[in-house]
Ligand SMILES: Nc1nc2c(ncn2[C@@H]2O[C@H](COP(=O)(O)OP(=O)(O)O)[C@@H](O)[C@H]2O)c(=O)[nH]1
């Protein structure tokens with residue numbers, strides 16, 4: 194057929210008229226389908242080549258995420274053991290009964306209200322459970338327990354762009370929080386993790402009030418393999434952090450992690466100082482700080498929610514790091530923080546080792562929080 198189509202046009206004309214109309218239509222249809230397929234193949238190849246990974250990403254993660262969520266994270270479960278032993282265990286034993294009735298529902302409500310998740314979040318969680326469950330399913334305690342897990346997960350899923358330390362070079366992170374919340378330790382762990390990823394890290398010793406604070410950061414710097422920029426004791430924290438950002442620019446460092454002081458008894462001064470730090474950093478790098486993370490100590494329970502509200506009022510906080518979850522039954526506070534502040538939790542601390550600082554994942558966290566023995 195194709196060979197026939199290649200004969201000179203005059204002959205082709207007579208050839209066409211001598212052909213059956215159905216054969217001609219068949220040939221045209223065949224050619225049309227062939228051309229269509231070629232165009233489709235060409236366009237799909239072009240699309241694949243030009244689509245940036247960031248655009249292609251949203252369609253991919255779901256299955257991987259589900260698969261990961263199905264694997265039990267034993268380290269995380271161990272880290273949350275105390276919190277699970279608190280209000281979650283009480284809910285579990287209430288829901289261990291065969292039948293759910295109005296009295297039991299009232300006990301669930303009370304348990305949520307007395308947990309360290311804050312009254313607003315407790316009321317919301319209880320409301321959602323009641324709404325989510327058709328009456329007949331209230332007969333099944335396991336369904337209610339799983340619904341609590343699902344609703345907790347939803348509360349923890351604060352929308353936020355994925356964290357990307359390579360978004361800018363140097364990527365400047367300002368770490369704030371009250372004394373003892375775990376800032377310096379968290380910076381040390383983060384530095385070690387970033388160095389392990391092959392990045393050059395500079396630490397800024399912005400807590401200039403105590404010589405011990407600088408020494409602690411220097412020790413972490415030595416262990417992690419990160420440079421530490423420090424100033425004089427009692428000096429201006431802004432100047433130290435400014436120098437660290439400049440050094441990072443000159444030396445092509447990838448990440449700057451800036452420590453700060455957190456004296457709680459002079460709240461107004463502290464906030465003023467931190468705002469100055471942010472202004473001065475901008476003089477060295479107009480787009481910095483790229484992240485401002487508030488470190489909160491989970492053992493302080495609902496106090497952490499109040500602290501977060503104060504900081505958020507005074508400055509832009511782009512992420513929360515909740516530490517010491519391993520040492521407290523008050524870890525439910527994370528639900529209150531996410532719900533009331535709508536700031537994403539970026540990392541959680543579940544111990545003192547470098548690997549105990551973990552990226553936060555709402556699904557994994559909810560699963561570990563509501564894990565039950567033998568399931
Ligand atoms: N168990 C436990 N202890 C932690 C965690 N994070 C920090 N710490 C401890 O909390 C204490 C105060 O930490 P530090 O980093 O000095 O707090 P900063 O004053 O905010 O810099 C130290 O003894 C840390 O070892 C954690 O996730 N789990």
Ligand SMILES: [Mg+2]
Nearest residue numbers: 376377400406
């Ligand atoms: Mg410190």
